[in-house]
Amino acid sequence: AQSVTQLDSHVSVSEGTPVLLRCNYSSSYSPSLFWYVQHPNKGLQLLLKYTSAATLVKGINGFEAEFKKSETSFHLTKPSAHMSDAAEYFCVVTRNAGGTSYGKLTFGQGTILTVHP
């Protein structure tokens, strides 16, 4: 079994300040973890992924996330927010290898990021 908890439903930052979106996961298996972004009325786009290689993962648009097994966390960060970062962000977990849960992504509830000028 696997689950994801995004600790904040809304995060508000000023442009140019750091972004932190928090995600904790639970998995009976070795997990793969992802962050997806969804801009208003759009589909989802992959920001970055962790699949058991380096624990610090860099993604598009300056985002990065660190896999911390001891804390079962995969928080998303960005040093300096931009207005275009305003969107909803989803943390996602799936089984890393083997088993019958092929391709089954489990989504968190989402975090809406607001960026103020």
Added chain:
Amino acid sequence: NAGVTQTPKFQVLKTGQSMTLQCAQDMNHNSMYWYRQDPGMGLRLIYYSASEGTTDKGEVPNGYNVSRLNKREFSLRLESAAPSQTSVYFCASSYDRYEQYFGPGTRLTVT
């Protein structure tokens, strides 16, 4: 290269009506998926197709059927729509089990 396309973009149905949501991908992906998105619940998997010719239930399959028509196309059918099926529906595809590419979504309202 259009990626994942979905039709229609919007639909309003009355309770009991039926409809089919269409999805196509041009990336030669093996796997395709249907999700529904409801406020505060993230995306939930309805059905998926790991490869052409196979389909499997996801987390919330009740009230839906799917057809993997060929490698490119994966349709979702609502036989008798209910208000609880009001949602945004996303189709996705993937080459491997990890990175999924999403379509723009279909907004369905059932009155």
